[in-house]
Structure formats: structure tokens, C-alpha cells
Amino acid sequence: MANEESRPFRPKLRAGARFGSEAAQRPILLFEDVYKSYRPGAPVLRGMNLVIERGEFVFFTGASGAGKSTLLRLLYRSETVDEGRILFMGRDVARLTADSIPFLRRNIGCVFQDFKLVASWSVYENVAIALEVLGLPQRLVRSRVGEALDRVGLSGRGGDPAGVLSGGEQQRVAIARAIVGEPALVLADEPTGNLDPQLAIDILGLFEEIHESGTTVLFATHDRSLLEIRPRRVVVLDAGKAVDVRAGIATKQHDGDFDNELPL
Amino acid sequence: MLDLSSSTTRRAKRGLRREWRLHALSVFSLSVAFVCLAAALLVVTNLQAIEKRWAHAGRASIYLKDDATSSDVTQLKNALAKVSGVTAVRYVSSGQARDVFTKDEDPKGALAALPAEAFPASLEVDVAPDVTDEGLTEIVSKLEKLPAVDDVETYQSWTERLARLVRGGVAASAVLAVIVLLSVLAVVGSTMRFALQRRRAEVEVLRLVGATDRFVKAPFVVEGSLQGAMGAASAIAILGAMFVIVHSRFDGELAALIGVEPSFLPWPVALGMIALGAMLGAAAASLGLRKLVQV
Numbered sequence: 001m002a003n004e005e006s007r008p009f010r011p012k013l014r015a016g017a018r019f020g021s022e023a024a025q026r027p028i029l030l031f032e033d034v035y036k037s038y039r040p041g042a043p044v045l046r047g048m049n050l051v052i053e054r055g056e057f058v059f060f061t062g063a064s065g066a067g068k069s070t071l072l073r074l075l076y077r078s079e080t081v082d083e084g085r086i087l088f089m090g091r092d093v094a095r096l097t098a099d100s101i102p103f104l105r106r107n108i109g110c111v112f113q114d115f116k117l118v119a120s121w122s123v124y125e126n127v128a129i130a131l132e133v134l135g136l137p138q139r140l141v142r143s144r145v146g147e148a149l150d151r152v153g154l155s156g157r158g159g160d161p162a163g164v165l166s167g168g169e170q171q172r173v174a175i176a177r178a179i180v181g182e183p184a185l186v187l188a189d190e191p192t193g194n195l196d197p198q199l200a201i202d203i204l205g206l207f208e209e210i211h212e213s214g215t216t217v218l219f220a221t222h223d224r225s226l227l228e229i230r231p232r233r234v235v236v237l238d239a240g241k242a243v244d245v246r247a248g249i250a251t252k253q254h255d256g257d258f259d260n261e262l263p264l
Numbered sequence: 265m266l267d268l269s270s271s272t273t274r275r276a277k278r279g280l281r282r283e284w285r286l287h288a289l290s291v292f293s294l295s296v297a298f299v300c301l302a303a304a305l306l307v308v309t310n311l312q313a314i315e316k317r318w319a320h321a322g323r324a325s326i327y328l329k330d331d332a333t334s335s336d337v338t339q340l341k342n343a344l345a346k347v348s349g350v351t352a353v354r355y356v357s358s359g360q361a362r363d364v365f366t367k368d369e370d371p372k373g374a375l376a377a378l379p380a381e382a383f384p385a386s387l388e389v390d391v392a393p394d395v396t397d398e399g400l401t402e403i404v405s406k407l408e409k410l411p412a413v414d415d416v417e418t419y420q421s422w423t424e425r426l427a428r429l430v431r432g433g434v435a436a437s438a439v440l441a442v443i444v445l446l447s448v449l450a451v452v453g454s455t456m457r458f459a460l461q462r463r464r465a466e467v468e469v470l471r472l473v474g475a476t477d478r479f480v481k482a483p484f485v486v487e488g489s490l491q492g493a494m495g496a497a498s499a500i501a502i503l504g505a506m507f508v509i510v511h512s513r514f515d516g517e518l519a520a521l522i523g524v525e526p527s528f529l530p531w532p533v534a535l536g537m538i539a540l541g542a543m544l545g546a547a548a549a550s551l552g553l554r555k556l557v558q559v
Contacts, residue, residue, distance in 0.1 A: 076472075099476075102471075102474040102475060102476045103474065104474075105471075105472060105473065105474035106473070106474035110472055116465075116468065116469055116472060117469070118465055118466045118469055119465070120278075120282065121278075121466075126469075129469065129470065129473055129475075130473040130474075132271040133470070133473055133474050133475040133476075133479055134474075138270060177473065181473075
């Protein structure tokens, strides 16, 4: 049984309970006038506004230094905004205390360009840790890790040391770790950056499978070839703002002007 | 308070296996500190046993002058038998004193070569347990005035010196305990900080998947606790070995000299030291990791 400390961050979304059924219709992510700079006078994000609906698959692209990685780091609170709000499932991420950040991250699966695996651990241990922090019993951890490895095409490889795997296999392990906890949101920060083109397509395919199960996926990449594989929503970060591009056609620029103000 | 789940112990075992050289060095440093403390405790333990043995000796030795005659001895014995508090009086001649003293000695040793005249004759007086030190002093002051009496030994000054020695030993042990505490904090704290740096990648991953500070720290605290316990246990083992060697070399001579058989640290004290080492190690690891890697 998960202990008190491991209580999930996400609010209960059952009709008639604490939140109304309309809560399930609210965007999963809302960026409101987000400012972030690392140097005075050179903001990376300036008044960025963006809405991400539940179950969306969104590509983030832009020039190097446009703020793709910054945006994702703000989401999982590795960085804090200078101004503005980031609402994840109705909660302002920027205002979370340090003690609450772990509980936020348990609801977000992260995949990085450099995989961020512990090379000395086995494949199983690298994936299982995402469940062990929740305090789940070992029997349950074993079965869910097995399922996750199966989903990413690494079943039977649990005993292998992570350090001896190829780049593509390591990224699959990272993806398994990101999804084993069934998070509401998966962030992918240039996950194919260190992989060859064919592997990159395979990895993108994995993310699409994950998305098909209902998970919201944010995929940051500068690889334009990936954007053309599927007609997904594409958000371009330009001059610190988010520009929505769908299927190669520029539609609107989100600039603090919403058609319907969503109740929060 | 401390998460001792299987995940924690697994990660702690992994850390110990991977960094065994670092931990071995730390345990060695701690055992040096604990040996000093254990040695002080050993000395205090035996001093307390000696003090207990001699504290109320319940006897006095009246050393007779060389020209004391047998009638002087008889008169003294009769007089002493009438003194309130005296339960027994026994005459020990020079030859008998020599025999008692050299009983356990090597016949070819230096002590055994001494003549009987080197040992004064004495009257050994047993005093009732309820006689106070003041009462004994009064008896002694009367005896010293008698012409046949050379000296009277009640062993009070010796036991007072011994009591002061024991108090000094206890104070020294307290100072050593503080030094050991600081050593454990310094050694374990810095070892754990070093181990944390070497495992930055692991800590970073833990942070990313939503581990709390307590979850991240837990295996390090377990490792620190083990270091402290093993340091104390090693010290006791080393001291025990030294005790056995010294004891076997000097056999009964020490017991003859001090009147009690030297003993090693009692089991509760030894176990208490190990428990103290474990607690200090855990505390030192926890304090040393106050600032964890932030991701």
C-alpha cells in the first residue's frame, strides 16, 4: 500500500465529487503571461501564453535558444518563472513549495536527450525507481515494470546493465521509466537528439503509441523531419512567444487573448 | 522517521558494494577513535572494580618493629581483641609474609630471592564492616602510640587515591567521548558528502521521478549508521585482541598486584558502544547531507 507521503498530486476528477465533470474538460496545461530570463534584458520567454488540452500531442520547435527546454524545465519545476502562471491540472506550478515538487513530478514523465539513466543500475532498476518512490509493493512494481518494458520493446532485458545498451535501447528504457507510473503528462526534451534518423522515427512511434492511450505528450525537437511524419499540432517558440502552427499553416498567435476564459 | 523499506536497503547495499573502499577507509578512521574511547572505558571499568575491592578494606595491617618480642606481640593481640569493632587478629611472621608474597612468583625470580628479613612481621586485624573510616582512624591513632608498633596501614589513603584516579578516568572518558563524537561527525559526514557527489547521476534521477529528500537520503543514512557501528565493533575487536594478548602474557601477576582479576568491557558497555556508533553515524550522515543535489 502506498504510504501517506506518496499520495498522488492529481486531483480526483469524478463527476459529482469535489470537482465537477467539467473539470475533465479543462485544459491540462495553461501558460499565462510567462516570463523567464537568465540574463537581464534578454528574456527567453516573454509573456508567453499557451493552452494544451488533455490528450493532445504537441510538438515544440524553434531555433536553438528559443526556449523549448526552458519551457519544459518550468513545467517540472527545475526552473521557476520570473512572472506569470503555469497551471497544470488547475494548480499553479510556479507557486508550489519545495516539498510539493516531488509530488508534481510523480505526475509527469520526463524523457531527455541524454537519457538520464543510472548506468550502473540494471534496466529493471532504472524503470522500477519511478514506482519505488511511490512506496508500491514489490510484487506490483515487478508486474508494472514488466508491462512498461514490454510496451517499449525491451521485454526480457530487465537484468541487463543500462550502461551496456545502445542509444536507442537506453532511450526506450527512459521512456519506460517515464510511462510506468501512468502519468497524466509526458515531456520529451529532444529525445531523438542523440539518435540516428531511423531510430528517431522508431522513438517517435513509441511516443505516439503512448499518446494513443490518452496521455498528453509534449515533444520538443528541432528535427523538422519528425514534424512532417504526422499531422500533429506544432507550436513554434519565436521571440519568446508561442506561435501555433497546424499542418504547416500559421493560424493564430496566442498573446493573452482567449476566446473563452476557462473557469479555474 | 527513517524509511527502511526494501528499496532503501537495496540502494544502501548497492552503495556499500560500489563504494566499499571509501567505506572501509571511513570505518578504519572511526575504529581508531573508538579504540581510544574503549580503552579509556576499559581502564575505568577495572579501576572501579579495584576501588570496589579495596574501598572498605575492612582490615588494617600493624607492622611491628624488628625488636618486638613475642610477649609484646601477645600483649598487643590481647589488647586488640578487646577493641570494639575488631573481629579477628592474626600474627604474620616475616617468613610467612615472604611466603605469601612469593607464592605465585617464579622461584628464580627477583622477588623470590629476597630474604625473610625484608618483610616486616605484622598483625593483620579484621575490622567489622560497620566500623566507619573515622572509627578506624581513631583505633589507628591509639595503636601508633604503642612501642612495639612501627607503622599501621589501613589502606585508606590508597583507596582515596584510587577514587580520585577513577574520577579522573571517568572525566577523561567523557572528554574522549566528545572527541569520538566529533570524529564520527567529521568522518562520516565528509564520507557521505563524497559518496553523494559520486552518485550525482543517481540522485538526479531520483529527483526527476519525484523522490522526496527523505527517500534520497535514506540509504546514505543507513550507510552512515553501518559505518559507525562497524567502526565501534572493530575497535572492540581490536581492543579485545590486545587485552587477550596482554592478559595471557602477564597471567596472574596483574591479579596479584591489584587484588582483582582484570576484566574486559562488560557486554552491555560493548553493545552500547556499537549502538552509539550506529546512532552517531546515522546522525552524521543526515547532517552532512542537509544540502542535497537540486535538479
